[in-house]
Amino acid sequence: MTCCNVDVGEILKGYSKEKGNLMEVLHKVQDSSGENYICDECMTKIADHTGLPLNKLYGVTSFYTMFSNKKRGKYVIRMCESSPCHVLGAKNVIDSFSKELGIKVGETTQDGKFTLEYCACLGLCAVAPAVMINEDVHGNLKPEMVKDILAKYE
Amino acid sequence: MLNININGIDVKVEQGSTILEAANKIGVKIPTLCHIPEIQKIGACRMCLVDIEGNPKLQASCTTPVVDGMKIRTNTKKVRDTRKFVLELILSDHPTTCLTCERNTRCELQSMAAELGIDIVPYRGATSSRGKDNETLQLNYDGSKCIYCKRCETMCNEVQTVGAIFSQKRGFNSEVGTPFNVPFKDSVCTGCGQCVLNCPVSALKDNENIDEVWEAIQNPEIITVVQVAPSVRVTLGEEFGLKPGSIVTGKIFAAMRRIGFDHIFDTDFAADLTIMEEGHEFIHRVKNGGTLPMITSCSPGWVNFIETFFPDLLPNLSTCKSPQQMQGAMVKTYFAEKMGLDPKKICSISVMPCTAKKGEAKRPEMGRDGYSDVDIAITTREFAKMIRQAEVEFLNLPDEGPDDPIGISTGAGLIFGASGGVMEAALRTALEVIEGHEIENIDYEAVRGLKLDGVKEATVSTKIDGNDVDVKVAVASGLGNARKLMEKIQAGEADYHFIEIMACPGGCIGGGGQPIPTTTEIRKQRIEGIYKGDKDMPIRKSHLNPAIQVLYKEFLGEPNGHKAHEYLHTHYHHQKYYDNLK
Numbered sequence: 001m002t003c004c005n006v007d008v009g010e011i012l013k014g015y016s017k018e019k020g021n022l023m024e025v026l027h028k029v030q031d032s033s034g035e036n037y038i039c040d041e042c043m044t045k046i047a048d049h050t051g052l053p054l055n056k057l058y059g060v061t062s063f064y065t066m067f068s069n070k071k072r073g074k075y076v077i078r079m080c081e082s083s084p085c086h087v088l089g090a091k092n093v094i095d096s097f098s099k100e101l102g103i104k105v106g107e108t109t110q111d112g113k114f115t116l117e118y119c120a121c122l123g124l125c126a127v128a129p130a131v132m133i134n135e136d137v138h139g140n141l142k143p144e145m146v147k148d149i150l151a152k153y154e
Numbered sequence: 155m156l157n158i159n160i161n162g163i164d165v166k167v168e169q170g171s172t173i174l175e176a177a178n179k180i181g182v183k184i185p186t187l188c189h190i191p192e193i194q195k196i197g198a199c200r201m202c203l204v205d206i207e208g209n210p211k212l213q214a215s216c217t218t219p220v221v222d223g224m225k226i227r228t229n230t231k232k233v234r235d236t237r238k239f240v241l242e243l244i245l246s247d248h249p250t251t252c253l254t255c256e257r258n259t260r261c262e263l264q265s266m267a268a269e270l271g272i273d274i275v276p277y278r279g280a281t282s283s284r285g286k287d288n289e290t291l292q293l294n295y296d297g298s299k300c301i302y303c304k305r306c307e308t309m310c311n312e313v314q315t316v317g318a319i320f321s322q323k324r325g326f327n328s329e330v331g332t333p334f335n336v337p338f339k340d341s342v343c344t345g346c347g348q349c350v351l352n353c354p355v356s357a358l359k360d361n362e363n364i365d366e367v368w369e370a371i372q373n374p375e376i377i378t379v380v381q382v383a384p385s386v387r388v389t390l391g392e393e394f395g396l397k398p399g400s401i402v403t404g405k406i407f408a409a410m411r412r413i414g415f416d417h418i419f420d421t422d423f424a425a426d427l428t429i430m431e432e433g434h435e436f437i438h439r440v441k442n443g444g445t446l447p448m449i450t451s452c453s454p455g456w457v458n459f460i461e462t463f464f465p466d467l468l469p470n471l472s473t474c475k476s477p478q479q480m481q482g483a484m485v486k487t488y489f490a491e492k493m494g495l496d497p498k499k500i501c502s503i504s505v506m507p508c509t510a511k512k513g514e515a516k517r518p519e520m521g522r523d524g525y526s527d528v529d530i531a532i533t534t535r536e537f538a539k540m541i542r543q544a545e546v547e548f549l550n551l552p553d554e555g556p557d558d559p560i561g562i563s564t565g566a567g568l569i570f571g572a573s574g575g576v577m578e579a580a581l582r583t584a585l586e587v588i589e590g591h592e593i594e595n596i597d598y599e600a601v602r603g604l605k606l607d608g609v610k611e612a613t614v615s616t617k618i619d620g621n622d623v624d625v626k627v628a629v630a631s632g633l634g635n636a637r638k639l640m641e642k643i644q645a646g647e648a649d650y651h652f653i654e655i656m657a658c659p660g661g662c663i664g665g666g667g668q669p670i671p672t673t674t675e676i677r678k679q680r681i682e683g684i685y686k687g688d689k690d691m692p693i694r695k696s697h698l699n700p701a702i703q704v705l706y707k708e709f710l711g712e713p714n715g716h717k718a719h720e721y722l723h724t725h726y727h728h729q730k731y732y733d734n735l736k
Contacts, residue, residue: 040334044732053317054732055341058333062322069334120324 003041004033012049022050022060026067036072036115043069065119073108073115075153078132082121085129089142093129094118096143100150113153158224173215173226174202184228185237185266187244187354188303189216192606192674193313199303200240201266204228212236238270244301246277248355255299255356260670262354263301284329290338291516292345292509292666293361297329300357306330306349313659314633316459318343333732342462342731346455346633346657347509347533347666360667361512363530364540370501370530371414377495380415381481382406382505384422385571385662386534388683389507392669393538394548398676399683404553406505411554412546417489420556421504422563424481425570425579427705428452429696431722432474432576433584434713436652440618440625445469447628447643447650450576451724452476454514455657455666458729459633464640465728470653473723475527477570478504478511479520482527483721484560488709492559497523503530505537507571507665510657519724533667562701565687565694572684573631573661574601574610577654581627582695585616596694601629602685604660604677609639611650627652632659 011028015021025046030038038046038061047054061067065078079085079094094105097116101109108115124130127139138149155166160177167176172195177184187199197214204215207225212233215226227233245267252258284297307330310319318341319330332341350358370376391400410418436448451457451472460467475483482504486497504511508531514520515528532540541548555561566582569575578598586593600612610629615622628650630639636655642648658664663680664672693699710718 040732043333053311053320053342054333055311055317055320059320059322063324065324 004035004037004039006032006039006042008042008045008049012046017050019050019052022046022052022057023064025050026061030067035112036074036076037068037070040069065117071108073113075113075133076115076117078117078119078122079105080120080122080124080128080130081118082125084125088128090129092143093131093141093146096146097131097150100146114150156220156222156224158220158222158226160226161228167220169220171220173204173206173213173218173220173224176220177204177215177226177228182228184215185269186216187262187266187301188305190305190308190352194305194308196304196308199244199301201237203233203236203240205230205233234270238272241266241270241272242276245272245275246279247281248301249281249298250275256359256362257356261356280326282326282329285331285335287337288361290343290345291361291513292343293338293347293350294359295331295338296357296359297331298357299355300329301355302328302330303354304330305352305354306358309348309352310343312634314344314346314348314657315637316342316344316346316633319349336732340731344455344458344462344633344657345510345513345666346459348658349666350509351664351666351668351670351672360509360533360536362536363512363532364536364543366530367503367532367540368543370503375499376501377417377499378415378501378503379417379419379485379489380410380503380505381419381421381424381478381485382410382537383478383507383571383662384425384568384575385507385665385668385680385684386505386537387568388571388680388687389534389663389668390538392676393535394541396549397679399679399681399686401683401687402548403687404555405548405551407556408551408554409541409546409548412551413540413544415503417485418557419481419485419561420563420567421477421481422567422570423556423560423699423701424477424484425567425576426564426696426699426702427480427484427722428474428477428570428576429566429579429583430702430706430713431480431718432472433580433587433696435472435474436580436584437588438714440623440651447648447653448472449653450474450655452570452576453510453655453657453662454508455510456633456636456655457726458510458513459636459657460640461726461729462731463637464644467640467643468726468728470643471726473719473725475520475722475724476511476514477567478506478531479514479527479724480722481560482515482520484705486521486525486527487721488705489560491709498525501530502526502528503532504528505534506531507534507662507668508658509533509666511667517724522721534665534669535667538669558701559704560701562699564696564699565689565691566696567699568691569684569688571662572602572681573605573656573659574598574603574629574654575661575684576656577601577627577629577652579696580652580654581614581625583697585614586695587697588616588618601627601654602681604631604674604681605635606632606659606674607635609635625652626650627654629654631656631661631664633657 130139197217202215203212205227287295387403391402511531566579660677
């Protein structure tokens, strides 16, 4: 197993062992990995630093869909899975992403550029159906808009 | 005290009680699946819903505290219909392969379905896909049967503080599992089996070795030698409808003969042997400035725990093997030699209260010349299953005894089965050896009993080489309590001489391989059985066991001597986990 080569020690320096810091630490480590994930070795390092048992830490990273312990693409497309988006056609939108990228939900394109995922409610019900691609929000989506959206990402 | 009314009955209950506790107090049964009395109250399963007057919604009685004047109904049509509906939803994602399930007729979910009158599972749709583990020596995991009651998680994290498993993922994909879903054997799991003991279904179960035992018995080339652990004689009866704590020692030996084992022995003998070795090791350490406190090493779940979490304290651990391993070693050396048997043709089998014993038996250092001290370890539950498979009418069996020459045992060996027993047995022998005369009062009440939260302590005065010495001892059961005690030692805040630790709450009588259910109340009854058995024994000190005396004379030489060390002692190593992830 290879490490994602994030300097976890350096990141952790800025944080006390308080429980409340965990989410921020996880985000920082994941963002620094370059592949949108937290590798197993970094998980054990974070567990050692925070004193949180690895089983609980894994409980946290597997619960929140924004975290991943598997390598992901440069851009993570996160399709909101909650009811308002669903009612307004999320399924058609994600099918369109799927077709355009040639991957299924949960997969990454061969060039490592995009990962397609479902996620828990993004809180963007006013513009449902919505996706987030990394930090960008795209709302009021229709299947035919997908191609143009993808073209914006280098 | 608060005044409440349950189903028309007035009850006085203490403030802070839950409705469930109040109902149990007056014998009103409320069904539960996720509840562990005194340990887990999380309202996860929703089976314990009750109707509270003035409350529009049904409430989970296991988490709702009573309020003065509360009027509760536990058996209205609304309550029954709702519970049934909840159970139907649980069953919609549960396999209906009851006939071929390990827990068939002994499953809490199945019983509840029968009680509530489920005649059809009306909802069938997607089923969740969860992990499986068939690679671990001590237990099997089949996530498809999990009903997500989280009892295993609480036992592993809160009670045992091992932290091998935890809730993962979310929604329909939720499951309880190890980090990165590695097999349990690659996690920090100690194999204690408290998760198995508390699983209402068979998501967690024994890693069964019954078939191997039957094969060995059937094979005319193989000589089967069996041993049974102290605590099993006060628990096995429960599998056949007897009250917890009923002593069935004689029936166990009779059942073993009828099943077809060639030679039948009692681990109590090896418990006496353990006391000889451990007692003398302790005296040696005290007299020669060895590492103190010395800590017992009988419990393999505990040994795994200290090897994983407190490697710096390994020098404190007694080098004595556990009674199971000592018995196995004597079977394949002393007994084989005496009988003119080839140790390689002996299959050494143990009936244990313990899932961790399966792992201990397979430790590579436990044997010599290419064979193991113990070949197969089975749990109390597995042994009961074998008795049923053999169609032996257990309750109608006569009382029989074990075979010679290593069958004789004492009350000291028997009390190994309860928390505090090893300490008491060791004191009975060590103090007499130190003082050189008989000691009459040998009931060390302070180290007895079930202490779920904390440590039992005692101070015993004696004379060592003419000097007055207060020997300070501590006894802990449950790995959570063990952890606290180890942290105290690390901090230099513990001045004990001798510590007994058992991985399971209450000691072996509450072991991970014992009959299900094992509750606090049942643990207490089993402990009573153990001490009643001890009182009735003609010999109650290990060093007075005539078979032990003969063994040292004929074979071992001195306790803690060269030969004893070769066969009866072992060594430990730091277990590193998740290293493969680094």
